[in-house]
Amino acid sequence: MLAVVMLASAIWCITATRPVYSVVALLLHFAALAAMYLTLNAEFLAVIQLIVYSGAILILFLFVIALLSSGVAPFAVGPDRIPRIVYPALALVAIALGFITYALSRTTALATPTGTAGGNLGPTGLADVFGSVGDFGKALFTSYLLPFEITALILMVAVIGVILLAGDQTPYVPSCKQASENRRDMREAVLRGGD
Amino acid sequence: MDLMSVPIGNYVALSSVIFFIGVAGVLTRRNPLIMLMSIELMFNAANLLFMAFARVWVHNAGHIFAFLVITVAAAEAAIGLAIVVAVFRSAKHVDVDDVALMKG
Numbered sequence: 001m002l003a004v005v006m007l008a009s010a011i012w013c014i015t016a017t018r019p020v021y022s023v024v025a026l027l028l029h030f031a032a033l034a035a036m037y038l039t040l041n042a043e044f045l046a047v048i049q050l051i052v053y054s055g056a057i058l059i060l061f062l063f064v065i066a067l068l069s070s071g072v073a074p075f076a077v078g079p080d081r082i083p084r085i086v087y088p089a090l091a092l093v094a095i096a097l098g099f100i101t102y103a104l105s106r107t108t109a110l111a112t113p114t115g116t117a118g119g120n121l122g123p124t125g126l127a128d129v130f131g132s133v134g135d136f137g138k139a140l141f142t143s144y145l146l147p148f149e150i151t152a153l154i155l156m157v158a159v160i161g162v163i164l165l166a167g168d169q170t171p172y173v174p175s176c177k178q179a180s181e182n183r184r185d186m187r188e189a190v191l192r193g194g195d
Numbered sequence: 196m197d198l199m200s201v202p203i204g205n206y207v208a209l210s211s212v213i214f215f216i217g218v219a220g221v222l223t224r225r226n227p228l229i230m231l232m233s234i235e236l237m238f239n240a241a242n243l244l245f246m247a248f249a250r251v252w253v254h255n256a257g258h259i260f261a262f263l264v265i266t267v268a269a270a271e272a273a274i275g276l277a278i279v280v281a282v283f284r285s286a287k288h289v290d291v292d293d294v295a296l297m298k299g
Contacts, residue, residue: 013233022232030239040246045242052265057272060276064280099211100208104205136258139258151267155269158270166280166281
């Protein structure tokens with residue numbers, strides 16, 4: 001059921017004619033994906049998925065769409081790209097079908113070993129149960145502290161890059177012409193004062 | 196419904212199908228926003244595999260790495276949208292086929 005919703009919304013996302021519909025489809029996809037994370041005992045990641053993706057990234061997409069759509073026809077409609085990519089697309093589809101059949105043929109070999117790791121697969125929310133917030137946080141701040149710090153560096157680089165790319169292009173100092181006018185006005189004021 | 200009865204192969208199949216839907220979106224669409232959204236679809240397919248395998252081997256390293264992937268995806272979306280806005284400022288329309296300044 002969730003898988004059907006995810007597939008349908010993914011296809012809708014890439015085939016929508018207007019970007020806003022695509023964002024709505026992606027929102028549906030992320031909601032279904034968060035529900036699937038809940039079924040996989042990953043409650044913290046489900047919440048993070050909803051907050052970060054649905055709350056932050058999609059809103060960012062919506063802002064950019066609203067910003068760019070204020071002009072006239074911001075997205076040019078050119079010749080279709082479908083005919084150029086028919087053969088690579090067929091090759092990709094063949095590879096994908098190969099992966100899927102391989103995965104489904106290996107289904108019985110990888111049965112899920114439930115309860116083998118100390119039997120800590122209870123309802124999540126308890127402190128030391130697999131998938132709970134406490135378990136996740138303990139692992140994140142002890143075993144995986146270095147990737148966490150590198151994540152902070154990546155976010156800082158992203159912030160600086162976005163400011164450089166899309167920030168206000170005019171520097172804070174007044175422009176050369178403005179500065180020369182200011183200097184001339186000040187000189188004339190000084191000269192007038194001297195007289 | 197016993198959720199543990201879902202075998203891992205179904206997750207792998209679903210994830211690969213979503214990944215290739217994302218690949219098709221990147222290859223066929225001209226709108227850079229929808230291309231970025233397709234990249235997000237691919238990130239989420241990878242995250243779904245991380246989750247499924249973290250559930251199979253009861254180990255939360257998959258959760259950690261999915262968290263890091265979400266963070267990197269957020270940074271990537273921000274920078275990609277900034278690039279789209281910058282291109283839209285220089286040329287008053289956004290078409291990925293026209294942005295060929297760095298083409299060799």
